[in-house]
Each structure stands twice: as C-alpha cells, then as structure tokens.
Amino acid sequence: MNRFDREAFKLGAQPLIPRNQIDQRVVELAGQIGHEYRGLEVVAVAILKGSVFFATDLIQLIEIPVVLEFIRAKSYAGMSSTGAVQLTFGPERPVTGRHVILVEDVLDTGRTSAAVLDHLLSERPESVAICTLLDKPSQRTFEIHADYVGFTIGDEFVVGYGLDYEERFRNLRDIYALEAVDDRA
Numbered sequence: 001m002n003r004f005d006r007e008a009f010k011l012g013a014q015p016l017i018p019r020n021q022i023d024q025r026v027v028e029l030a031g032q033i034g035h036e037y038r039g040l041e042v043v044a045v046a047i048l049k050g051s052v053f054f055a056t057d058l059i060q061l062i063e064i065p066v067v068l069e070f071i072r073a074k075s076y077a078g079m080s081s082t083g084a085v086q087l088t089f090g091p092e093r094p095v096t097g098r099h100v101i102l103v104e105d106v107l108d109t110g111r112t113s114a115a116v117l118d119h120l121l122s123e124r125p126e127s128v129a130i131c132t133l134l135d136k137p138s139q140r141t142f143e144i145h146a147d148y149v150g151f152t153i154g155d156e157f158v159v160g161y162g163l164d165y166e167e168r169f170r171n172l173r174d175i176y177a178l179e180a181v182d183d184r185a
C-alpha cells in the first residue's frame, strides 16, 4: 500500500488520457499553430507550474520562431477554486506589439486565464490566443474561449503531465482522474 492509498483520493486504475494520445495531439496543435502564424514570431507565455510540460513539448514542434516566457498565477488550494488569482511574476519582457499565445494546462472556471489575459492585454500585444491542453467547458464561469484545445474533458479533477493535486503527481507521464476513496471498502 503506498501513502496515497490512505488518503481521500487515489489515481484511477487506468489513465484518462494516455501519453501516446497526448503526444499525438501536441504534434497536431503545433502543426496548426505553425501554419496559422506562418511568417511571424510568437511569444509563448506558459503559466507556471502546470503548463510547463505541455508548453515545452509544444514549442519544440512549432516550426516558426518562438520566444518562451513564464507567468506565475495561482488560484487553487486543493481541489476547489479559492477565488483570488495572484500573478507573482513574468513575463520578463513586455509583450507589446508581439503575437502572444497563452499556454494553459487546464481551462476550468477561466478565472486564471482571465486574470493573465487582462495583464497581457494591458501591455498591448499585437494579438493574443489561448492554447490549453485541457478544457473543462462545464466549469466555466468567466467568459474565456480557448483558440487551441488539446482535449475537452468533463468536470473530473485530473493530475499528471504537469497537473498537480497539492503539488503532487505532476511527474506522471499520463493524465489520470483522481477518484474518491470509498472508506467503507
């Protein structure tokens, strides 16, 4: 029995999204972005920490010039949104006049992306698009639309490939749903 088995949630027995499907979808998204921004340079703004795995895999496959920036935004404690979004750093250089692609791990209520978007727009970029690995449209309370979506999922809480539950599980290669442990068992 590992330590997670004694807690309230455990990983699903099978991945919700196996790594080979993630890799395949990342190739497709990179191809689409490279095509749509042909002749331009883009600034990929990855939101720390969750989107780092996705963002670095994605930009390696985009065949146009890409500048990588990071932004730190926190809105979550445990599995429910706490309301406030803190932007604690980045991007290093203003995105004024640049073509920006905001790279998210998961678009849930949309609160984080809305806050980051407001910040980026205040720097007057030439354009801004949102690219999210996962989209949970059923959870949306902020009016935010992703231009590029890896996978649309339900309202389950997922971990792996950068996504965490209280900082754990980011290092899993596949994406898993967390399931409630039935303590009668």
Ligand code: IMP
Residues within 6 Å of the ligand: 050, 075, 076, 081, 104, 105, 106, 107, 108, 109, 110, 111, 112, 113, 156, 157, 158, 159, 163, 164, 165
């Ligand atoms: P939003 O601000 O409600 O859209 O939430 C976005 C942020 O919440 C993401 O960048 C994640 O850090 C976190 N989050 C939302 N859903 C999940 C999930 O299923 N697993 C892990 N983190 C999540």
Ligand code: MG
Residues within 6 Å of the ligand: 050, 076, 164
């Ligand atoms: Mg998180």
